[in-house]
Amino acid sequence: MTTITDTSPLAHRPGWFTRAENWLDAKGRGAWIAAMVLGFVFFWPVGLALLFYMIWSKRMFSSCNRKSTSMRQGMNAMRPSGNSAFDAYKTDTLRRLEEEQHQFEAFLERLRDAKDKAEFDQFMNDRADKADNSAVQA
Template sequence: MNTTALIRPAWTPATIALMVIGFMVFWPLGLAMLAYIIWGDRLEGFKRDVNRATDGVFAGCRRASHRTHARRTGNVAFDEWREKELERLAEERRKLDEMLGEFDDYARELRRAKDQEEFDRFMANRNKPAAPTTNNNNGKSNPGLLDEE
């Protein structure tokens, strides 16, 4: 799923206009737009890190809650099976969380490599000497003027 933001965090005419309008309407809106332009590209990583941290904090609470409030059915075989399945699911969840972290690292590295490639291409194009233009005026010094011979 490829989602593109309507307003990306960069110095574009749209973001500058929104920032100016924000300052004119209510200065904190302009300040928020300025912050988005400057630091908006870091929001996704920040959100992911905060979600991961809060998931870790609340996962411990959930585990403690499930253990203390785990209802026993009275059927020992079923209760044991249920505990094993819950442990298996928790292990699968940990594996999926690890895979998500690995994929995030991989995607971040791909973006960095793409950025590096674009930068290298820019620098190579920038450092190329300008190609000499061919002179098709048969040795005339100013082709725009008529020769008076």
């Protein structure tokens, strides 16, 4: 038995939908909106399908390239500038900001825990009051 392997240049090429999606992502949210409007103008179900797809894939309410942009910004923050005094200041400031972020997150966690405990205590007190009231009435 022989197996047939496809070695043509089109074997690993993504489909037209994936290529169109990547092209629109590269152009930004405006291209998605323009495609949707044109879809409504020429054949309204296409525009409606694009609208639903944009909402479903979260392209309508967020930047298409948000992950790559934030990664690029993070890489730029770690690149040395060539000025040793500034690099030391930047390193110290970033360390201090990370420490403050961890302290703030710990504060929020303690705040959530205190709120949960207060809600639980209130529930237990209400439950005990109901039990006392039902025992008094009986």
